Amino acid sequence: MKGEQKYPEILAEETQLGPYPMEKLKRVDKPTISITDNVQRFDDREHGFSRAARGDYGPLAQSEFPRFVPKYPLSGAQLDMTAYLAARAQGIEASSKAPLPKDPEILxxxxxxxxxxxxxxxxxxxxxxxYAVYTHYTSIIGGQMEVQEVELNHKFAIAFVVDQGYKTLDGSTGHDWIANxxxxxxxxxxxFISRILxxxxxxxxxxxxxxHFFDYQVVLPPVLLLAGIGEMCRLGGIVLNPFLGTRFKAAVVTTDLPLAIDKPVDFGLQDFCKKCMKCADDCPAKAISNGDTVMYNGYETWKANTDLCSKYRVTNQNGSACASCIKSCPWNKPAGSTHDTVRWLIQHTPFLNDFIIKMDDLWAYGKQNIKNKWWFDLETVDDIVQIPKTMRKK
Amino acid sequence: MKGEQKYPEILAEETQLGPYPMEKLKRVDKPTISITDNVQRFDDREHGFSRAARGDYGPLAQSEFPRFVPKYPLSGAQLDMTAYLAARAQGIEASSKAPLPKDPEILxxxxxxxxxxxxxxxxxxxxxxxYAVYTHYTSIIGGQMEVQEVELNHKFAIAFVVDQGYKTLDGSTGHDWIANxxxxxxxxxxxFISRILxxxxxxxxxxxxxxHFFDYQVVLPPVLLLAGIGEMCRLGGIVLNPFLGTRFKAAVVTTDLPLAIDKPVDFGLQDFCKKCMKCADDCPAKAISNGDTVMYNGYETWKANTDLCSKYRVTNQNGSACASCIKSCPWNKPAGSTHDTVRWLIQHTPFLNDFIIKMDDLWAYGKQNIKNKWWFDLETVDDIVQIPKTMRKK
Incomplete structure (x- = not known):
């Protein structure tokens, strides 16, 4: 090609590209849970929040659904921003292809x-x-909620996650006013990121x-699993990353850009989650299994009761939603911490896992650290911002 | 007040709230440059980019102006996102005030x-x-550029900055295709942040x-200065933060929420910038003064030639805009680095500043580190993405 340039050498090396050493994790050909070839596609309206909106969880969940995020002023502002981003139509590609390197690894x-x-x-x-493409999805393009059949034939999925913030979760009970x-x-x-990308x-x-939120044509967890972001964990159909735990939300960009793919990771989570019951014990909705994995829609999973989970989050009167399982998980640790040794032990000496789980309790991880609480407990009721009724002095 | 809650103790303490120890900087009653009581308000169309668009810098700058950001595919996508965010009307406040603590420090x-x-x-x-409020500003509400007179009487300004990214700037020459x-x-x-806040x-x-960008009614530098984000530096009307240098962009939220104000900071920059000429030496547009401060519109300033700066950025054919002064500055150091000692020395032993500036050269700070270059050099010309013509092999 005329004038082809020398491409950046960093892209030819296995150096660490992001804040965490993902490149050093053990890679495996197949995910650490089994997936049959019989996974059924489904409609995004089968999710808990849609069911709450339709009244499947009773009148309280139905009436609380439209307000359980905006009832807290900060999550209300964040929700509005997310909806505004989702309301923009997605564009079409430029008419000619850029002169990119041929090597998909470089790309x-x-x-x-x-x-x-x-x-x-x-x-x-x-x-x-x-199987990770919804049959139907609900979009808010043009200000209206509209259900459409999904046809999505892109070859590749770029999956990424954004930390919810260790310090803030540390200051929270996990199911108070900051959770949403x-x-x-x-x-x-x-x-914001997925739209730019x-x-x-x-x-x-x-x-x-x-x-992304409000505009998914793709079921995220299997994509995160296959892209090597993490392993499936006791929470059910949720991926856990060894450096963030489940303290993140994710988005995906699907494309036909010819990319090299990652392999799934194995950092020893299946044995760990088998022994650790902290999320199940701490779940205020009792929605998390403390039993063994089962097969569900073609996936091996610790089947969670998503009805109980969604209903609790929508109707929680002592806060806005819930993040208790994210908080109590021993993998929820701050960035740049000295927990690398423990991660190594979990992978290489699984017989120590029971001991590690006990130590996590003794060090009071997963408890509220009130010193990191920087927000006010507030609730908007009928357009009036007030002290939440459940928090007023008797 | 009925049901007033106990407010978070962290808000009553002088602990470090963000990633940098801003709370430990020396605070002073007045900024470290003089500002007379004769600063004149001005029209945002007096800025260099508006002048380029009007043709004040000649036909090349005028024809390049609409494409100098979108000619690079990544900055084009980021520009579009910024414009989309700016296009949204700003709302009005809730009809009743939240029950917040009375103490403005807590707020x-x-x-x-x-x-x-x-x-x-x-x-x-x-x-x-x-004096930091524009007389007129240009908005893009409703998809149209529209000039309006500004009337803004909010009492307080919340100023904040976002890092442009040390690693990426480290991989750049400072005036190549990633600069925009x-x-x-x-x-x-x-x-994104200012809209949510x-x-x-x-x-x-x-x-x-x-x-924020595309929607300023406020002149940012004096606000950043008064809010203690940093001191004015040799770049002219630009604030430098001791932990980021000038490697940031900023936004402001103005409000009548009754807040406590910060004092300006003094970390010894005036003596340092007097002795250090690196930005002036490295500026490809020769736009930065290597002389002494002068008085300009009521501010003491190292008066930069903003015409030369803007014209260079708009017409740069070897890249997209320019960040050379940000890159060459000795204060451009990575987060969490071991440069705390040097910062202490600059504040307490200014007679060592000449030596510190020499050491910065010897350590090759400010040079391109090709190992951190992860992007492709590309240019969109007439809707075709191609190798930039200035980079093709002869």
Whole structure:
């Protein structure tokens, strides 16, 4: 090609691209849970929040649904931003393709670098399996909620996650007034990043679509699993990353840009989650299994009761939603901490896992650290911001 | 007040709220440059980019102006996001005020914590001086550029900055194809955060307005100076933060929420900039003064030639814009580095400044580190993405 340039050497090396050493994790050919070839696609309206909205969880959940995020002023502002980002139509690609390197490994490491530059905490890439595409999805384009059939044939999925914030979760009980703001820190930032990343790829001449809160055509957990972001954990259909735990939200950009794919990771989580019951013990909704894995829709999973979980989050009168399982998890540790040794032990000496789980309790991880609480407990009721009724002195 | 709650203890303490120890900097009653009581308000169309668009810098600058950001695919995507965020009308406050603590110090530390939670790197607060309000500003509400007279009477300004990214700037020459993407990492994220923060304050029942790229009613540098974000530096009307240098973009939220204000900072920059000429020496446009400060529109300033600066950025054919002065500055150091000792020396032993500036050269700070270059050099010309013509092999 005329004038082809020498491409950046960093993209040819296995150096660490983001804030966490994802490149050093053990990679495996298949995910550490089994997935049959019989996974059924489903409609995004089968999720708990849609069911709450339809009244499947009773009149309280139905009436609380429209207000359980905006009833707290900060998560309300974050929700509005997320909806505004989702309301923008996704564009079409430039009419000609950019002169990019032919090596898909180089392209993948470039795209991950873009993700990290834009603020993602972990980025991974996989092929998009059709079983991870919703049959129907609900969009808010044009200000109206509209249900459409999904047809999405992109070959690749770029998955990334954004930290909800260790310090803030540390100051929270896990199910108080800041819980939804933690979620929406992740959701809103994921929407912001995924929209820019998809637009960038389209400007290179390749189709790309951002999938984020309010605008998913893709079921995220299997994509995160296949892209090597983490392993499935006791929470059910939820991926856990060894450096963040489950303290993140995610987004995906699907594309036909010819990328190299990552392999799933194995950092020893299956044995750990088998022994650790902290999330199940601490769940205020009693929605998390303390039993063994089962097969469900083709996935091996610690099947959670998503009805109980969703209903609790929507109707929680002592806070806004819930993040108790994220908080109590021993993998929820701050960035740059000295927990690398423990991560090594979990992978290499699983017979110590019971001891490690006990130590985590003794060090009071997972308890509220009131010194890091910086927010006010407030609740908007009928347009009046007030002290939440459940917190007023008797 | 019925049911008033105990407010978070962290907000009553002088602990470090964000990623940098801003709370430990020396505070002074007046900024370290003099400001007379004769600063004149001006029209935002007097800025260099507006002048380039009008043809004041000649036909090349005028024809390049609409494409100098979108000619690089990544900064194009970031620009579009920033414009989309700016296109949204700013709302009005809730009809009743939230039951907040009376102590303005508590409120200020809360608002700063919200800023840090949303992703700001440094947050400061000052009273909004009327001389920092534009006479006219250009908005893009409704998809049209429209010039309006500014009337803004908010009492306080919450100023914050977002890092452009040390690693990426380290991989850049400072005036290559990534330079605009560095700027727009700051601009787009500032727009995202300031919009959420202003919305949050309005939900508490107080008026608030976000001022960010494409939607400024406020002149940012004097506000950053008064809010203690940093000191004015040799670049002219630009604030330098001791932990980030000038490697940031900023936004402001103005409000009537009754806040406590910060004092300006003094970390010894005036003597340092007097002796250090690195930015002036490295400026490819020769736009930065290597002389002494002068008085200009009521400010003591190392008067830069903003015409040369703007024209160079708009017409740069070897890249997209320019960040050379940000890169060459000895204060441009990575986060969490071991440069704390040097910062202490600059403040306490200014007679060593000449030696420190020499050492910075010897250690090759400010040079391109090609190992951190992760992007491709590309240029969109007439809708075709190609190798930039200035980079093709002869």
């Amino acid at each position: 993948s490491r470039h795209i991950k670098s873009v993700g990290y530059f834009l603020g993602a905490d972990v980025v991974g890439i996989c092929q998009l399996p059709q 703001s933690l979620s929406f820190r992740g959701y809103s930032t994921c929407a 998809a637009d960038y790829i389209r400007r290179l001449g390749y189709p790309a679509r951002a999938h | 200020s530390r809360h608002i700063k914590s919200v800023g840090y939670f949303l992703g700001a790197d440094v947050v400061g607060i000052c009273q909004l001086p009327q 993407s560095l700027s727009f990492r700051g601009y787009s994220t500032c727009a 202003a919305d949050y304050i309005r939900r508490l029942g107080y008026p608030a307005r976000a001022h």
